[in-house]
Amino acid sequence: MTQTPTRAEFLGPFLAAAxxxxxxxxxxxxIGNERDIVQEEIDRxxxxVSQAETVGDWSCEILAEGSAILNLAIKYDISLDWLITGDLRALRRMKRPASAW
Structure with a gap:
């Protein structure tokens, strides 16, 4: 008899990929395209992100003062939960700019 996987076991590979x-x-x-973010900020x-192998490698750097990703999230009101993990609930909570409607 096989046991039904738990939610964490079922979603684990998806969450890791996200x-x-x-x-x-x-x-x-x-998000850069949607919100017309300056290319320099996107590049930073x-x-x-490209300097890391996995999120675990740079998760502390994301929250460091002056981090390019943190600055981007604050300036453009982007959810870090969505940006880093792909959490769709966080995406729904984000404010959308008037130009996106």
């Missing part, structure tokens, strides 16, 4: 640097880069590009955030 936090991969390539997925984070894609979300940065997506992408550079910060």
């Amino acid at each position: 936090s991969e640097p390539s997925a984070v880069r894609a979300r940065i590009l997506l 955030a992408l550079e910060a």
Whole structure:
């Protein structure tokens, strides 16, 4: 008899993939395009992501004062939960700029 996987076991691979640097880069590009963010700011955030192998490698750097990713999130009111982990509930809570409607 096989046991039904727990929610964490079932979602584990998906959540891990959503936090991969390539997925984070894609979300940065997506939000940058949607909100007309200056290319220099996007490039700085992408550079910060590309210097890491996994989210665990740079999670502390994200919250460090002056971090390009943290500055981007604060300036443009972007949820770090969504940006870093792909949490769709956090995406729903984000304010959308008037130009996005």
